[in-house]
Amino acid sequence: MERIQMRRQLALMRQSFFDQGFLDEQFIQLEELQDDANPNFVEEVVTLYYRDSSRLILNIDQALERNPLDFNKLDNYMHQFKGSSTSIGAKKVKAECTQFREYCKAGNSEGKKDKLGPWRQHVAQGIDGRGQKKKQDLTWQNIVIDKSKIHTFNHQKNGCPSGITMFWFSM
């Protein structure tokens, strides 16, 4: 009975990710690739995504600390990040990558050091998707319920897209 309830809870959580716009139909394509020959495919790919994304965000963080900003390097990181996010169906992350890149392009073409200013300011205000103000400091919120449920990681830092949510299912 507990197992059934847990599965129902997971199904509702999964649906909420689509309803809130975190996931798109590409995630369903990913799920459809899981079969008897690849029984853990979704978990493997999402775990890989989380690992790669963590590395990319770290690279972006470090690149944002440089003076002057290397927009080509930032562009490359965003290219990789958007590619994997798009492929996995991480809709909101994909959108943030696109916006970030627009700021990079603007900064690069005008030769100004911090054309990321407006975008940085937006993040600095700590406005997340729900319009609530948060601290500007680096915080990792690692909500681990237990291994059989959804692990959600929030990364909020000044200079990085707020509201990036990475998740993986462990069924």
Added chain:
Amino acid sequence: MDMSGGSAEGNDKSEGQRFSSKNKLTALVVDNGGVCRAIQTALLRSYGVETEAVEPGEAAVQLLASGATFNLIIIEMLLPVLNGPETARQIRAMGAQSKILGITSFFDGRQQQEFLAAGADGFIEKPVSPEIVIPIIWELDN
């Protein structure tokens, strides 16, 4: 070659059937992103296409230079060292007749021109989805 559309003929999972290539087709995925490589490879294999995946462009060139042949080669635009168009150019220079599909995360007209000039047959923005892949497989199959 029409890379933009085509019907997903026979792709009706609800009736227990899934589109699959009739002939033995082979594909090579060239992408430095692990997630993208995994998903593209799995997608092609799910349609019965024998698929290999490599990370750098040089590995793809070496593979073909060693005698391997592929019906379809999917190449990411931004590869380290040897980029996508240059990889495609070197593959074509060896006389390979494969269908080459260039892919990228952010569509750019100049990149498209570069890829097509290098010998690619098409250029799309990710994701590589069934809507893209099935018409290609169908065309190769027939």
